[in-house]
Amino acid sequence: MAYNNPTESPSGAIREVTLGSSANPVVVGGETSLPFYLFEGAMPHKPKVAMEVFDAAPEGWPEALTDAIGDVLGDPVAWAKANVEKHGADMICVVLASTDPNGADASAESAAATVRAIVDAVDVPVVVYGSGNAEKDTEVLKKVAETVTDERLAIGPATEDNYKPITAAALGYGHVVIAETPIDVNMAKQLNILMTQLGLDADRILIDPSVGAVGYGLEYAYTVMERLRLAALNQNDGMTQMPMIVTIGREAWRAKEARATEEEEPAWGDAAKRGVMWEASTAISLVMSGADVLVMRHPEAVRLVKTAIDGLASQ
Amino acid sequence: MALTGLDIFKLLPKTNCGECGTPTCLAFAMKLAQGQAELTLCPYVSDEAKAQLASAAAPPMRAVTVGVGDSAFTVGEETVLFRHDKTFVNPAAFGASIDSGASDGEIDAAIAACKAADFERVQQRLRCGFLAVRSTGDAARFAEVASKVAAADVPVVLVTEDPAHAEAALGAIASSKPLLHAATESNADAMIELAKKHSVPLAIRAKGLEALSALTEKAADAGLTDLVIDSAPTTAGEALRDHVFARRAALNQKFAPLGYPVITFPAEISGGDQMLETVYATADLLKYGSIIVLSSAEAWQMLPLLVARQNIYTDPQRPMQAEAKIYEIGTPGPDAPFVVTTNFSLTYFIVSSEIETAKVPMYLGIVESEGLSVLTAWAAGKFVPERIAKFVNDSGIAEKVSHRDVIIPGAVAQISGELKEELDGWNVVVGPYEAADLGAFVKKRAS
Numbered sequence: 001m002a003y004n005n006p007t008e009s010p011s012g013a014i015r016e017v018t019l020g021s022s023a024n025p026v027v028v029g030g031e032t033s034l035p036f037y038l039f040e041g042a043m044p045h046k047p048k049v050a051m052e053v054f055d056a057a058p059e060g061w062p063e064a065l066t067d068a069i070g071d072v073l074g075d076p077v078a079w080a081k082a083n084v085e086k087h088g089a090d091m092i093c094v095v096l097a098s099t100d101p102n103g104a105d106a107s108a109e110s111a112a113a114t115v116r117a118i119v120d121a122v123d124v125p126v127v128v129y130g131s132g133n134a135e136k137d138t139e140v141l142k143k144v145a146e147t148v149t150d151e152r153l154a155i156g157p158a159t160e161d162n163y164k165p166i167t168a169a170a171l172g173y174g175h176v177v178i179a180e181t182p183i184d185v186n187m188a189k190q191l192n193i194l195m196t197q198l199g200l201d202a203d204r205i206l207i208d209p210s211v212g213a214v215g216y217g218l219e220y221a222y223t224v225m226e227r228l229r230l231a232a233l234n235q236n237d238g239m240t241q242m243p244m245i246v247t248i249g250r251e252a253w254r255a256k257e258a259r260a261t262e263e264e265e266p267a268w269g270d271a272a273k274r275g276v277m278w279e280a281s282t283a284i285s286l287v288m289s290g291a292d293v294l295v296m297r298h299p300e301a302v303r304l305v306k307t308a309i310d311g312l313a314s315q
Numbered sequence: 316m317a318l319t320g321l322d323i324f325k326l327l328p329k330t331n332c333g334e335c336g337t338p339t340c341l342a343f344a345m346k347l348a349q350g351q352a353e354l355t356l357c358p359y360v361s362d363e364a365k366a367q368l369a370s371a372a373a374p375p376m377r378a379v380t381v382g383v384g385d386s387a388f389t390v391g392e393e394t395v396l397f398r399h400d401k402t403f404v405n406p407a408a409f410g411a412s413i414d415s416g417a418s419d420g421e422i423d424a425a426i427a428a429c430k431a432a433d434f435e436r437v438q439q440r441l442r443c444g445f446l447a448v449r450s451t452g453d454a455a456r457f458a459e460v461a462s463k464v465a466a467a468d469v470p471v472v473l474v475t476e477d478p479a480h481a482e483a484a485l486g487a488i489a490s491s492k493p494l495l496h497a498a499t500e501s502n503a504d505a506m507i508e509l510a511k512k513h514s515v516p517l518a519i520r521a522k523g524l525e526a527l528s529a530l531t532e533k534a535a536d537a538g539l540t541d542l543v544i545d546s547a548p549t550t551a552g553e554a555l556r557d558h559v560f561a562r563r564a565a566l567n568q569k570f571a572p573l574g575y576p577v578i579t580f581p582a583e584i585s586g587g588d589q590m591l592e593t594v595y596a597t598a599d600l601l602k603y604g605s606i607i608v609l610s611s612a613e614a615w616q617m618l619p620l621l622v623a624r625q626n627i628y629t630d631p632q633r634p635m636q637a638e639a640k641i642y643e644i645g646t647p648g649p650d651a652p653f654v655v656t657t658n659f660s661l662t663y664f665i666v667s668s669e670i671e672t673a674k675v676p677m678y679l680g681i682v683e684s685e686g687l688s689v690l691t692a693w694a695a696g697k698f699v700p701e702r703i704a705k706f707v708n709d710s711g712i713a714e715k716v717s718h719r720d721v722i723i724p725g726a727v728a729q730i731s732g733e734l735k736e737e738l739d740g741w742n743v744v745v746g747p748y749e750a751a752d753l754g755a756f757v758k759k760r761a762s
């Protein structure tokens with residue numbers, strides 16, 4: 001029996017979405033094959049890492065994480081610069097956690113000022129996540145969208161509850177919208193349909209499929225993303241062809257296995273390495289199921305995943 | 316690929332004699348294709364047709380077992396490329412490696428580390444599966460170290476390309492069914508002979524799938540069936556490409572020479588970076604590695620891999636379930652809060668993790684609800700007042716806590732009244748909608 005390479009030829013392609021300034025744009029998406037199946041398609045833009053910056057010093061993070069980030073934790077601009085200059089972030093993801101009405105309830109104006117300052121400080125694209133409170137996010141993201149008009153941001157999460165005003169804000173000021181749905185192929189498609197019906201171009205949407213970390217629902221995220229990607233490539237289904245953005249940092253560092261100290265769990269080994277591994281293995285799993293933008297937290301996990309992306313692309 | 320009814324029909328006598336119990340050959344062929352009849356029912360089928368049908372029915376990927384007794388593991392027999400099509404079958408094995416040239420102390424430590432990497436999660440045992448012994452000294456030392464590992468009841472992978480070393484080690488531990496790695500283009504005849512003589516599984520290693528297929532065919536011609544393949548990739552991208560091609564060839568094209576489980580050595584492409592090695596091991600897990608050899612069994616490395624494996628090898632249609640019982644999280648005292656939720660493993664993990672993060676010890680009651688999440692279970696009638704009340708009454712929680720407050724998920728606030736009626740003497744408290752808010756919720760109640 002003779003062996004022949006069993007290649008396949010997918011008919012669809014992922015859309016290209018452009019982010020950032022006109023001087024330094026970054027394109028994501030564009031794949032014509034499953035992730036790194038370079039033997040039968042192309043991956044013109046490797047997956048990009050958007051490193052997180054919180055608008056106010058986060059609380060309750062494990063020491064292994066805060067030590068690695070260092071004393072920039074309370075200074076969003078310095079944190080963003082360190083991510084780009086020291087850790088090689090392809091983008092910055094500003095998390096406006098302090099706007100949460102159940103928390104510090106910071107104003108939309110102050111959030112927009114933080115985003116503005118970060119955009120001015122770094123020359124990479126900026127992704128903006130609200131606190132996840134649908135009502136407050138509407139107000140905050142609208143203010144952000146109208147404050148930064150010289151660069152294309154990605155703003156979200158736009159959900160079933162608030163996609164209309166957020167889409168309207170993005171439309172008016174030229175931004176990209178992050179469409180978030182709870183781990184479900186059809187719901188992701190449906191939200192994309194609704195947003196494009198409002199007049200938003202399909203190449204101005206990123207899908208956030210609501211992922212889980214290793215041990216916390218990774219299998220659901222992995223499979224839903226794989227199915228979205230297969231529908232996009234093999235069935236040429238236009239409403240699944242948006243690039244995907246995944247919030248790895250948030251999910252991985254919630255896991256008990258990433259947070260527990262060696263005193264708490266002596267059988268689990270080195271806490272610093274274990275935490276980094278939790279984020280990095282979650283990240284690589286989602287990269288291999290189709291993620292285009294990885295929202296990440298720990299500099300060492302970022303280094304590992306960027307190295308692995310280069311390794312996977314080398315065939 | 317499985318034969319269709321029409322393919323099978325072409326192989327039958329087409330006389331429609333009815334002796335098989337089905338009136339026509341065509342109808343019988345259809346039954347065969349659906350697995351509703353046995354070929355032996357037709358007395359007239361030719362030997363040639365029998366052989367063709369048997370080979371079509373053989374699994375497209377062999378199962379291979381390494382080791383003996385309780386510690387043995389079986390890999391392979393996979394049937395799909397994507398887990399949403401069907402559950403992956405035999406979980407990949409993760410193990411560590413040691414050099415036979417290492418000191419006795421180092422070897423004991425490696426065995427101990429492999430034994431220590433043994434965790435329990437959702438009622439499944441997750442552990443380091445084997446040790447690979449690499450021959451870096453003389454043949455006698457290789458046999459000695461292999462014996463030490465086998466005597467510790469750890470399955471062994473013998474890593475050597477020198478048949479004399481393989482012979483020495485197999486002479487000592489063949490009865491423990493080690494995997495011999497590897498037959499290559501330069502030693503294939505001798506290694507195949509050894510694997511046959513000692514009846515042990517054999518790994519075949521060759522650069523590229525064409526060379527690899529030629530060698531597996533040679534081994535199969537010699538009568539070996541328990542083979543494992545290694546395409547000797549030099550980058551993660553080559554590993555991915557080779558594994559995808561091998562699985563597609565085996566499953567989609569029924570290309571038997573590649574229908575074997577894959578062994579990988581992620582350290583070979585990681586430049587000595589053990590964390591990067593772990594990332595590549597994750598990639599091997601997702602894309603078709605079955606035996607994954609790591610450089611060590613350190614817990615920080617094994618735990619994420621074994622948990623990811625548990626995720627990837629679960630049934631995509633049926634959620635994993637946590638055991639229904641009272642979990643003590645932190646060290647709860649008699650006045651610690653008591654919370655109930657469903658036995659969907661993800662619900663259990665998220666809630667228990669949030670309680671730990673909040674650093675407020677609690678009793679967490681996991682109610683049997685067929686592995687559904689809170690809202691789904693409630694809608695399906697599995698997380699309802701009668702069930703919750705029965706669980707609380709049978710659980711013995713009343714002896715553990717001095718209060719009588721049971722906190723239910725905010726998502727099922729509507730059942731609180733009915734639950735109170737069912738639960739004599741208990742006060743039902745509606746908790747937060749999101750698990751993430753549980754810590755703040757109980758802290759607020761306490762103050």
Ligand code: SF4
Pocket residue numbers: 327328329330331332333334335336337338339340343356357358359360
């Ligand atoms: S016994 Fe064989 S030949 Fe007769 S009808 Fe059945 S399949 Fe056809």
